[in-house]
Amino acid sequence: MRFTRRACLTSATAFAALGGLGLTGASASTVSFDSAWDHLTFRRLAPNRFELRPSRLTVISDGASSILYRILPPAQRDATRATWDWEVESSVPPSDLSQIGNDDRNLGMFFVSMPGAQASNVREGSSISSLLRNRAVKVLMYTWGGNQPPGTVVPSPHAPDRLRNLITRRPETGRFSESVDLTRDFPRVFNAPLETLVAVAVSSNSENTPALVRAHISNLTLI
Numbered sequence: 001m002r003f004t005r006r007a008c009l010t011s012a013t014a015f016a017a018l019g020g021l022g023l024t025g026a027s028a029s030t031v032s033f034d035s036a037w038d039h040l041t042f043r044r045l046a047p048n049r050f051e052l053r054p055s056r057l058t059v060i061s062d063g064a065s066s067i068l069y070r071i072l073p074p075a076q077r078d079a080t081r082a083t084w085d086w087e088v089e090s091s092v093p094p095s096d097l098s099q100i101g102n103d104d105r106n107l108g109m110f111f112v113s114m115p116g117a118q119a120s121n122v123r124e125g126s127s128i129s130s131l132l133r134n135r136a137v138k139v140l141m142y143t144w145g146g147n148q149p150p151g152t153v154v155p156s157p158h159a160p161d162r163l164r165n166l167i168t169r170r171p172e173t174g175r176f177s178e179s180v181d182l183t184r185d186f187p188r189v190f191n192a193p194l195e196t197l198v199a200v201a202v203s204s205n206s207e208n209t210p211a212l213v214r215a216h217i218s219n220l221t222l223i
Contacts (some may be wrong), residue, residue: 028136029076031220035055040067040201042113042126048204055204056218063210069128070200072222077119077196079222080183084109086144087175092206095148096155099163104208105145106171107215110201111182113138128199138190140163141203144169144215153189164189171203172198172207174194197222 036196039126041047045201047066051058057068072079091105112128114137122131131137143165146154150170156163169176186194204213 027219028223029079029223030068031072031076031219036124037068037070038125039130040069042066056156056216058212059202059204059215059217061133061204061206061215062211063207063212065205065207066204067110067128067201067203069199071122071124071126071128071199072161072197073124076222077107077198079197080194081179081181081223082111082200082221083177083179083223084217084220085175085177086110086215086217088213088215089142089171090212091171091173091208092145092211092213094171095145095208097143097146097167098157100157101208103142103157104205104211105165106169106213107142107144107217108141108201108205109143109166109168109178109217110199111140111142112199113140113182113186113195113207114198116196122198128201129201132159132163133163135162138186138188138192138195140186141165141180142168142178145171145205147171162190163196173183 040079046064048061048064050068069174086107088106091106095104096102113133115208118136146167148167153166182194202217206213
C-alpha cells in the first residue's frame with residue numbers, strides 16, 4: 001500500500017462542552033473536528049468524503065477508502081482513555097479484516113502510540129504516513145465491521161505487527177456510545193503498553209464490496 005497526503009476537505013469549530021460523562025478526578029479534553037485534521041488518500045482508490053461540522057464528523061464511503069487524521073498537540077498526549085459516539089446509517093456486509101481485498105469496514109477509530117523519545121519529534125502537521133511506516137509505532141483500531149464477535153483482535157494484513165483491529169461493533173446499522181481504556185487494550189492487543197499517544201484517526205473502507213457507508217462520529221474526548 002502506498003500513501004499520499006492531501007488537505008482535509010472542510011473544517012469546523014470545536015464541539016460543545018462535555019457533559020454527562022460521569023468522570024471524576026480526570027482531565028477530559030475534546031478533540032475538535034477542525035482544520036487541524038488532514039486527509040490521507042491511497043493511490044488508485046477513490047477517497048472517502050469527510051464532512052466536518054461543529055457537532056460531528058460525517059463519513060461517506062461509496063466504493064472508497066481513505067483516512068482522516070489529526071496529530072495531537074502535546075497537551076493531549078498523556079491521555080489514557082477515550083470516549084466517543086458513533087452511528088452507522090448504511091453498512092457494508094461482513095468481511096475478513098485479515099485479508100487484503102476483503103477488509104471493508106464501516107468505521108475504524110485509530111489511536112496511534114509510540115515511544116516518548118520519538119514522540120517528541122512528532123509535530124502538529126506531520127504526516128501520518130510516516131508514522132505508519134515507523135516500526136516503533138503501534139496503531140489500535142476500534143473497528144465497526146469484520147465477521148467475528150466483538151472483542152476479537154484481527155491484525156491488519158498491511159502491517160500485522162503494528163496495526164491491529166479490535167472489533168467493537170458488528171457490520172450493521174445503529175448508534176452507540178463508546179468508552180475505552182487504552183492502558184488496558186494496548187497490552188491485550190499488542191502485548192505491549194500504551195506509550196505516548198501522538199495521533200487519532202478515522203477511516204472507512206468500502207472499495208471491495210463495493211457498498212455505501214454513511215456514518216457519523218461525535219464527542220471524541222481524550223481523558
